[in-house]
Amino acid sequence: MTYCARWPRTTVLALLACGMMGACAGLGGANRLTGAAVPLAQPESASGVTPKPGWVTRRFAVAAANPLATEAGAQVLREGGSAVDAAIAVQMVLALVEPQSSGIGGGAFLLHHDGQRLQAFDGRETAPAAATPQLFMNPQGQPLPFMDAVVGGRSVGTPGVLAMLALAHRQHGKLPWARLFEPAVALAEGGFAISPRLHTLLKAETALQQDPVAAAYFFAANGQPHPAGHVLKNTELAAVLRDIATLGPLAFYDGPVARAMVNTVQQHPKPGGLSAQDLKNYQPKEREALCFDHTAQQRALRICGFGPPSSGTLAIGQILGLLARTPNAMAAPEAQTPPSPDWLHTYTEASRLAFADRAQFVADPDFVAAPGGHWHSLLDARYLDERARLMGGARMPTAPAGQPGGLRSSWAPMPEQTEYGTSHISIVDAWGNALAMTTTIEAGFGARLMVNTGQGRSGGFLLNNQLTDFSLVPTDAAGQPVANRVEPGKRPRSSMSPTLVFDAQTGELLMSTGSPGGAFIIHFTAKTLLGTLHWGLSPQAAIDLPNFGTLGGPLLLEAGRFPAATVQALQQRGHTVHETTLPSGLQALQRGVQNGQAVWLGGADPRREGIVAGD
Template sequence: MHISRTGFALLLSGVLWGLPPPQAVLAQVPAQPEAASGFSLKPAVTASKAMVVTANPHATAAGLELLHAGGSAVDAAIAAALVLNVVEPQSSGIGGGGFLVHHDARRGRTSAWDGRETAPAGVDEHLFLTPGGDKMAFYDAVVGGRSVGVPGLLRMFADVHARHGRLPWKRLFEPAIRFATDGFPVSQRLHALIAKDRFLSRDPAARQLFFDADGRPLAEGATLRNPLLAEVLRTVAEQGADAFYEGPIARDIAAAVTATPNPGGLSLRDLAGYRAIERTPLCGTYRSYRVCGMPPPSSGAATVLALLGILERFRLSGIAPDSAFSAHLFSEAGRLAFADRDAWYGDPAAMTVAPAQLLARDYLAGRAQQIRLDDSLDRALPGNPGKGATPRSVSVEQPATSHISIVDAAGNAVSLTASIEDAFGSRRMVRGFLLNNQLTDFSFAPADERGPHPNRVGPGKRPRSSMSPTLVFDSNGQLFAVTGSPGGSQIINYVAENLVGLIDWKLPPDALLARPHVGSRNGPTEVEDRPDARALAASLAAFGHEPVMRDLTSGLGVIVRQNGKWIGAADPRREGTAAGY
């Protein structure tokens, strides 16, 4: 579709945008899962055989170490994720869960692995309601055992390693054990997040680990050692994942969750009964590319594919990447895609509409027709492809998360996103690792006048997520890109922006990641608060948007195949690095 004359005129005219948006607009903006801690440009890295991109240089080095030792992409991803548990404890770890998408180059097969936390058997849909029937305040629900789901990360790792690992299970733990035992210097980012957190010091074990003898947050550069976590990792390395889900470690997890204040209901039976699930990847096409990710309970791949499917009706390659018109189209597509995400997605067993219905080409074409070229929808309504099914309301999600992208020398690939939900999770620590607060990803209100919510709390259910580990294949079926990001529900926009930049505009990955973010989650149009984005925000106002300037702390890790080589890039907004050989 061509840009209209009206669109061009508005682009050229611009408006004066100096006043802050009204409080009603600001109230619609979800909180950041992790605060911003700086921006540092990072050049892309090129390698001929293999590439690792993770959220921390120690984890990147661990992944590369395992590849050099003959490990597979799965081996390297697990080793890197375990190191992240040590050096980036606020974001992910064995007390949480994750999703992993794997490509087996020899078999030409892609698989999706669900290590999402589950609700304990003893909870019900009233978990986050007050005695009077009102929804609990978010942090009243988060802090303590009430919000803790059964951790799934280690069980998923064990299952994926059994299928696709090359090195012994024990070998994958060596780098993390080394860092936990010998220690590492506290980074600027970790120090800043400890200092900003209001709740972490309330937990005695967390206070002992993250604060000095005078009760001050560990200083930048101070050595952080975690011998308790090292011992847990040694036990699991020697005895397998069962040592985490049964026995003394499991007893300590259950005791911590059920302790006051704000106790939860996780039991030893819940831990012993946890199972990771291999699911069929959710794939769709964009232009001539095949995009694959996680199906529900993640809404990530489905919403990314919906957003791209709506945008496919526009010739973005003929529109300047940094123009207000391209930002307008992307934001409007986001409004429509998020309206459907919020209305329809949850645990797959509770959904009344299938992703295939919401991703049908005719359905998305109809959604795209709602986009006006010179005015914003402001707030989109969900579509209704379910022939009488009723769309639902919104629930809260703001995971603290880490992402890993890896390609090994055989061409196998892993896109892994792991999370403990909010920064520092439930703020409840067991044996050196933090427990998740993933149950707050459920809808706090189980129902309204229209009936039950598909993302309501229930025994054994998996809460909806936005994590979007993604693999992209070209028209010949060859792996083209590996990507994903942390960032709460904003992950969807980050990944979709990334794919549009790579596919439509052919941007180099490091230049792409350095661009200011812009998009909408069916609320205000959010623009990254940077000097180079203020003119864009001003121009967007001419399209009827009410832009909100804010930190948008993505953590994208991107690997792209170009001219037979791998190009890796890490997000300049976090500590991540890329390395290859």
């Protein structure tokens, strides 16, 4: 066991029970110049910062968002399991101990490499057959307020993560399917200590209490959330996971659990259209990974992720490509932390162009054709040359979408709207398999609906609100359709960016990374790639860097991490700047060398509770 600061499972349990995994100091959300709260919703509330040491392992490694989940995956690897086996064990424990971010009621993207073949497994949720483009419009033809759209049955898509994991396990699993559920079942039945982060998010919650199952599970009789360290048992989830372990995903997509899901959605005061047939018909997809060539420190790289329905890899590829076309934008920041105003300006302008294309073009490829006939048109060298010429020393008045492939788009741009949470898992195993998996129920606590089959057991699992990742408005004022509008059976656009990096010449895997964070996933992941590949930082040091980014509007900077002079310099260039909490949740594993031996360097975000474990 060679990684730094290894925490045994007993120590992790003790730390969680005593509340010692909590925040050191919160990050404020006020604008330094006005003192006013920043009116920009973040994917999940901040819960403080706990410094992480970075880790080193030799044979295998697991990076996940909660110590109990990480340890479950590491134990599977110690037993000879594969990366996919470990990911299943991790996901089931996360569904229990980090229910606000992911779980069996949601979806995921899994990028897998077996040493030769790269596969992209799509477990994204789908819109019910009953869904219409007007799903989130009121009778007056106006979009619903965002939280009105989120809370309730209307926003629930058909969950996909279990079906996707089963597909990946059939191809790459080494241990029996049932074995992989044992850690989560044991914790659900025996109880787990509520982490400080979960407690913090429950304290900030206002809608979850309206669901009677969730209220009885997460909150005490006085209406207050159970404190950090309180031992919580989820006997309902334990029973559901036992059935899935025995019968496979059929126990989820048909039978009592499926009926309970449908009833929860359809009988809510704000009912949704999820049906038993939607659940029976759900199919995960195996898609072609989206890869692009990139050069860092004179090394040819191949960076791979997901294409649509995710926008993540396309946007990251465009941002990196535009920076590469700007003098000195890729140079190491000369030990400057945070980045300089000049660099932040360039990064912001590149991001605005990428997000304009994202709003215009990206949607489920089974419903929307790629511009120019292929999604790589957005990464074409000549196209990026053209886009880079729009960038200058001052903020562009507008950042328009381009014409990739030389064709004018018939789509209306999607208006900016909030995107939410998720969790990320990176794993490498002793067999040469590696994966990056980003998993989500969308908002913190999803649609605020907890499914229970009514057998007198406590708890259950939360359902996603993934349909609010579609555009709330189906057309623009002129009636031109938005590519990412709601349609039956369609998968909503995502920003999830599970990423694997390879040496372009040898094909050797160099890195697995990704992040939660709604649309800011793109920036969090790009920052980690820049820090490791271009600036020579360790994964932990790159993750620790201040967060920053834009969704096309204001530039957001992580509060307390940037000098006042930086803010002022950016404002002088025309940027509207807000300082706010940007609680990412990055995980990363990078190939390295220590004492002449090949190792895996691991990093986990200090803004959340994740760790790395391995041997």
